[in-house]
Amino acid sequence: TERTLILIKPDGVRRGLVGEILRRVEAKGYTLTSVELRTAADDLLAAHYAEHEGKPFYAPLVEFMGSGPALAAIAEGNRVIEGFRALAGATDPTAALPGTIRGDLGRDWGLKVQQNLVHGSDSVESAEREIGLWFPGR
């Protein structure tokens, strides 16, 4: 069965939204098979966000993502990659539709990086790569 890496970013943890976000994932019917709370090191974040290196938001993104604990999870289920990205909503939380995690719970805070509560892998290849980074050996 397909799996994906979900991150609840430091803004979601700081705001106390872990339960609300995981509730939506479970209510949709996906299975959480690994969950871990930790502050990501710079080398993990550099590998995770390698495709964005050189973009103007890269440095603020890595700084924000390492600014406090994030929750990393593996979720499983048929088409969970597409399904979680639909649950998450658009990258920009202002534009994300109501009914989505970002649309219901996020907003623009006027910062250099979009603090948009969650990350979800965008393909089978990136899911396996990201799971290998956050959960070595799983």
Ligand code: ATP
């Ligand atoms: P994620 O990969 O976190 O699920 P995504 O796939 O919707 O989000 P990406 O394009 O991979 O978005 O960008 C990674 C993250 O970088 C975004 O989630 C957001 O936090 C930040 N980001 C992306 N684009 C911008 C931007 N133009 N300005 C500020 N921050 C941005």
